[in-house]
Structures are given as structure tokens and as C-alpha cells.
Amino acid sequence: MLHDRLLLVLALAVTILVGLAAVFAVAAIFLRLRNARLAARWAALEAVWQPLVLDALTGGGAPDAVAAAVAPADAGRFVDYLMRFLQRLRGVEAQRVQALAQPHLALIERRVRDGDVEQRARAMHTLGLLAASRYAGALVDALRDPSPLVAMTAARALAATGEPRYLPELLAAMPGFALWQPRYLAALLTRGRAAAGPRLRECFSDERQPIRTRLVAAEALVMLHDFNAADAAAAVAAAPAADRELRAVALRLLAAVGTPRQHGPVADLLAESDAVLRGQAAAALGALGGADDVPRLCQLLDDESVWVALQAAKALARCGGVGELRRLAAAGHARADLFRQAEAEP
Amino acid sequence: MTVALAWLVIHVFAWVVLAYFIAINGIYLITSGFAFFALLRHARRLKALDAAQVLTAEIAPPVTMLAPAHNEATTVVDSVRSLLTLVYPDYEIIVINDGSTDETLARLHAAYALRPAPRQATAALPARKVRGIYRSASHPQLWVIDKENGGKADALNTGINYCLTPLFCAMDADSLLERDALTRIVRPFIEDTRVGATGGIIRIVNGCTVRDGMVRAVEMPRRWLARFQVMEYLRAFLSGRMGWDALDATFIISGAFGVFRRELVVAAGGYRRDTVGEDVELVVRLHRYCRERKIPYRIGFVPDPVAWTECPDTFAGLRRQRDRWQRGLTETLARHRVMMFNPRYGSIGLLAYPYFYFLEMLGPVIEFLGYMVFIVSVIGGVVTPAYALAFFLVAFVLGVALSFAAIGLEELTLRRYPRRRDVLMLFLLAVLENFGYRQLVNFWRMQGMFSALLRRKGWGKMTRRGFRIVKDTP
Secondary structure (H helix, E strand, O other), X not given: XXXXXXXXXXXXXXXXXXXXXXXXXXXXXXXXXXXXXXXXXXXXXXXXXXXXXHHHHOOOOOHHHHHHOOOHHHHHHHHHHHHHHHOXXXXXXXXXXXXXXXXXXXXXXXXXXXXXXXXXXXXXXXXXXXXXXXXXXXXXXHOOOOOHHHHHHHHHHHHHOOOHHHHHHHHHHHHHHOOOOHHHHHHHHOOOHHHHHHHXXXXXXXXXXXXXXXXXXXXXXXXXXOHHHHHHHHXXXXXXXXXXXXXXXXXXXXXXXXXXXXXXXXXXHHHOOOHHHHHHHHHHHHHHOOHHHHHHHHHHHHOOOHHHHHHHHHHHHHOOOHHHHHHHHHOOOOOHHHHHHHHHOO | OHHHHHHHHHHHHHHHHHHHHHHHHHHHHHHHHHHHHHHHHHHHHHHHHOHHHOOOOOOOOOEEEEEEEOOXXXXXXXXXXXXXXXXXXXXXXXXXEEOOXXXXXXXXXXXXXXXXXXXXXXXXXXXXXXXXXXXXXXXXXXXXXXXXXXXXXXXXXXXXXXXXXXXXXXXXXXXXXXXXXXXXXXXXHHHOOOEEEEEEEEEEOOOOEEEOOEEEEOOOOOOHHHHHHHHHHHHHHHHHHHHHHHOOOOOOOOOOXXXXXXXXXXXXXXXXXXXXXXXXXXXXXXXXXXXXXXOOOEEEEEEEEEEEEOOOOOHHHHHHHHHHXXXXXXXXXXXXXXXXXXXXXXXXXHHHHXXXXXXXXXXXXXXXXXXXXXXXXXXXXXXXXXXXXXXXHHHHHHHHHHHHHHHHHHHHHHOOOOOHHHHHHHHHHHHHOOOOHHHHHHHHHHHHHHHHHOOOOOOOOOOOOOHHHHOOOO
8 A cells, every 4th residue: 555655656756757857858949949040030130131231331321221121029139239330330330320229229218117137237238338328317327226237237338438427426336336346447437538537536535435436546547547646646555544455556556657756655665564565665666766776675575475575576677676686596596586587577 | 574674674775765866856956947047147147248348458357377287298289279369368378287298398398489487486385396487489478387296286286376367267288268268257256356266167079170279160979978978067067056156155166167366275275185176175165264264255157158178988087087076076075074064154064065965975875775775676576666667767757857957058048059969969868878877977986985985096097089089170
């Protein structure tokens, strides 16, 4: 009796599992066929669109002819197709691509309101590339979206416009991107090139701003090689109470844009207790210093941190201390390989 | 009475075996479910972020590719050529010649114009002596470190000791990375500064067309042994690792392709040289290191960066490989027993560790004994053939369903097999592997576990055929 019941249970389990396996098999086959069908359909559509779009981009074809070739159900796909052109085009041709997309953006706009997280993010990305001016308000609002993905795509779209007027909004949104790499965030802020400088300097120097935001602003100033930020960088680097990472970026900024006026504060930082700051100070001195700095840089060649020693060796090579590096290497210094390596680097 | 008791024990054990089959495959099905949603979300996220545009030259963190090589003369030049064509703004390559006794170093010298060059060690992870350091005159981003033989972990430690970049990529010397693989696997480090390590997907290159260090056409292998491994890898990566990643419990990053934060690995002590499972041991130790020190971190798996690798296509080669993998897993699990069901280690201690301990490590033993028990039970008349068949069918169909789910995941997102017959072959493999292949592999895994308990060492040897022989059509 028990045996029969157990057999029945097993038979039932096998039946259910066979059904499950069949469902998975059918799903896999369905996906395969669907993907193949979609790929063929998109290839056929794109074969129709391509000559029309290329004509319109060269100014020879009418945008109306392109619009007429796009069925309402294919609008989303057509917009994605146009996005591929935007990755390669600039100037007048890019504007023509954006013009071709305009009749179909209502669908994308609906996704901003009604879509799930990924759909909204993709919609933000699309509207930002194709019609940033028209949808600037929505993009700025999206910087405060509860989804980090949506906020980031909006930030990228605003940054891609290169317009400095969005910089304050982007800076205000930085605390929401706390996990992202600071250099990535800084790259977003530098799209406006030199025009972004004043606002970034102001943010970097403002102690009321969140540390993270100041850090990103400092990284952006490094990328822009903003010479006007040198004094502010020296002040931050020399402030013992300032955040360590902020001071380190300030030193990297000085290495990029420092002048002899900042030489003194940088040289003082060679005695910092923090190895990261010592290393960055050595690197900055390599850019700002000269032959007079060779003795103090030589002292760092025996630093407990090999990274500090490496920075000091590279700085020595820039300050005219190559002879000293060769002498120490020839004398069999424990870090001879490091000195030769620093000398060999361009 | 004694006989009756023995039969009762056998009967109970039979149910234990069935419970094991249901547990391991059931968990795989659950992780497949998580993997399904995670893969969908991942693909849509990549599209939303326009992932190809995320990593630009000015922000890409420099990466050092560490490629340990031991007697890889047949493939090393092609492998390095493949690495030199990666699309990534700032990276260098260190090939660590681990005491090769063949022409590995000579071929690198000849192909890449190596010259002695100075390079300072920046860490002191335990490793055997370095005999020479060379830099390519033709490709300055390529370095070769020649050292005494010490094994893969030793070679990787050497590479890390000479690594100057914040990230390093640990790989096998014969791994073929897709050109955008490095860009894709580094992307999580940009999006989340807590990321300490990421693993990519490993696919089998046997049967594929490889030219100039790149996979040009994807096809199924010709040999059945390699074909079964294709199915295994699909399950392992798409259902397994993607699912565990969705649970924030990535337990393994393949030694063939993973990127790590140098500083974190050095702080944790680098690779252990006293295990053949140095890849899994490092990842588990990184989890332990970060959690014990309450360091915010993330170790994950990313399904879009792909590395292709040659799998063993002989019984001897596959046996050695599976023996070694199981030994490595056993050694790692024994070493980090403190994590078992320990809430201090979060999802790793509560979910991943027990799964790998009871189901992946002990599983082969249970399965092997289960087969023995069934045979004895049927012969002894304890169970009827119908009963035994039903038992077998439950385990068999569950395994097949799991494989079908993996094929579905492949078609959902990655779709690497363009030929219809290759996909049909996958369905066939999902069924056939249960009639011999699975049992054989489990037997070898069981041997591996006992080898670990008996503290047997060594990697064994895999004969490399070389990519030129894989298939080359004009």
C-alpha cells in the first residue's frame, strides 16, 4: 500500500517535471524562432529605411518620404535605428537625424511616464540624444528620479548637450551618484569644456558643498586643465582638516595646472604622514619643481611606501635628477629597478 | 532481522539520494529563475545606459592582464596576439612564464622582440624567484616575467607583485578574450566603486573557427566529450552564476577570466599556493576578508564579457580537470568552514556556502552511492523495477528540464549559436548527458574529493591542440 502510494507520488512528480521540461523546451524554441523572425523583419525594414535616411542626411531626400516609410508600430525600432547614426555623426548631419526622429518621439515620451525602470531610462537616453532642448525639463526632473539608473541616463543626456546652463543641476545631483566612479562623473561635467570652469571652481572651493560633489568638481578641473583653479587647489591641498581624497585630487590638479606660486605648499606636503598625499605631492613637485627639489625628492626614494618612492623617482626624472637615480641604481640600491624603471618611462 | 534492517537502511538512503537530486536540481531551477529576470534586466540596462559609451579613454581605469603560462608553446603567441587586439583605452599585459620546459619563452622572444627591462615589484605576495623581466620592443605594453616553476597561483602572485594598475585581469594563457570583453567586464567598477571583483562568461572554443586570435564563427565541437561540456558550461554560467549573482552570492569567479582590485587582493594576501582551486579560494577569502572587516564591497558576475577557452576532449584530460576542480572546491570549503550558516557572512554564509558544501562537494558521493543502492535494491527485490524507474525518471527529467532552461536563457539574451542544428544539438545533449557522461564526471569528482581529503597535489596535464587545428576555413 505504502509502496503504491509512493509510486503514485513519483509518477505524479515525473508528469509535472515532464511538463516543466516541455515548457522550457517550447520556450527556448519559441525564443529562437521569434528572434530569427524579428531579426529578419528588422533587416528588411532597415533595408527600406537606409537609402531614404541616407538621402535625407545628405540633403537630397525629403524627411516626409522617410516618415511615410515608418509604420506606427515600427516607430520605436526606427528611433533606435536613427540612434546608431548619432553615434557617428556630428553637426548638420546629426541635426538632420534628430529632425527625422521628431515625428516618432511621442511614443518615447509615453515610456518616460508609463514605462518600468529600464524603459524609462532608455527613453531618457533617447530623448536626450534626439531632442534634449525640447525635453530638457523632463531630463532635469529625472535627475531626482528614485531610480539611480534613470537619474544617471538623464544626467548623461544633459551632459551630452555640452551646455553649461545645466551644470548647476548636474552638480546638485552628484550626491545621488555616490557609488559611481568620480572620474566618470567628472567626465560628464566637462562636456561644456572651458565654459564649465567658473562654476566648477566655485563648487570645488565651497566648503558647504558635499565632499563628494567637490571631489567630482576637482576631477573635472583636472580634466579641463583649468589653470585658474591652481590657487584653490593649493589651499585645499594644504588644509590638514580637509578630506583626504579631496586633498589628493587637489594635488593632482596642481600637477596638471600648478605654477611656481604653489611650489611652497606642495613641497611642504612631502612630509605628510599619509602615503597617498606624499605620493601625490611628489608627483606635483615633479611638474612644478626643478633642480632645487632634487635633495628633498631623493629623501622619498627610501619611503616605506614603494608607491611614494615610484612617484618620487618619476618626479626626480622630470626635475633633472636622472643623474642621482643612475648613481643610486649603480650603487646597488634596494630599489634600483624602480629607479631604472622611472628613468625609462617617457 | 539484520537483513531487514539493512534493507530499511537501503530504502531510506534511496530517498536521501532522491532528495539530493531534487535539492541540487531544484536549487539550480531556482537560480535559473533568478537568472532569467537578472539577464532580462541586465540586457535592458545595457541598452538604457548605452554601455558601449560608458567607458571612454579619459575615465577607463588602467588594467593589467595577467596571463600565467606553463608549457604553452603551442598557443601562447596566438593568445598574446589576441590580447594585443583588445579594445580598451589603457592596459598592459604581463605574461608570467612559470618555469616552462618547452619553447614558451623562446617563442615569445621570437614573436615579440623581448628585451630585458627594469620593473619594480610593488607588493611582496609569496612567489618563487623571478629569473628575468622582459619588455617587448615591438609592443611596449607587453611584458614577460620569467620565473621558477611554482604553479598557477604562484605565477599570478608574481604578476600581482609587478602590477602597477588599480585593476588586474587574471586569465589563462590560452583564453581568447573577445575584443570588447575587457571593456564590458570593467564597466561594473565604473558604476560602483565598491566592486572588488567581477567574473565574465567562459565559452568553449572547440569546434569554433579561430583566426588571428579571434573567434570568427561559433560552432559546436565535433567530439562528444567537448559537446557535453558546452551544455555544462551553459548551465553553470547562465543558470548557476547569473542566478547566484542575483542573490549577491557569487561564490566562484573562473580563473580563466576575472578582474580584481589589486589593492584588495594584496591586502587579503593574494592567491594561496597550497591549493589547486586558487581561483575559488581567493573569491571565498575576499568575501570573508571584506565581511570580517565590514568593508563595503561587491563581487559579481557579468554575462556579456566573453572569454573562449579550450576544454579537454579526451577522457584522461577531462578526468584530471574535474578531479582538480573538485579537489580545489573541497580544499576551499574545508579551509573556510567558519562561514557555514554563519549570518556574519550574509548570503555567502547562509546560502552559497551550504549549497556548495552539501550539494556540489558531497553530491557526487551521494549520487554514486545512490546508483549502487538502486542496483542493489532492484536486484534484492526491495523495490520493483517500476519504482526504481520512477525514481530515476524524477532525477533525470529534473536535470533535463534544467538544461532546457539554460538553453532558453541562451536564446533569450546571448544567442551565440547561429546554426539551428547546433541549438538542436544542445537539446539532444541535455538528454544524452544523463546516460553515462554525468555519471562518469560525478565519479571523477568523487575521486577528486577523496584526493583532497588524502591531500594529493598537482594539476595533471592537458594536451593543448592549438587554435590553428580547431578549424580554419577561409
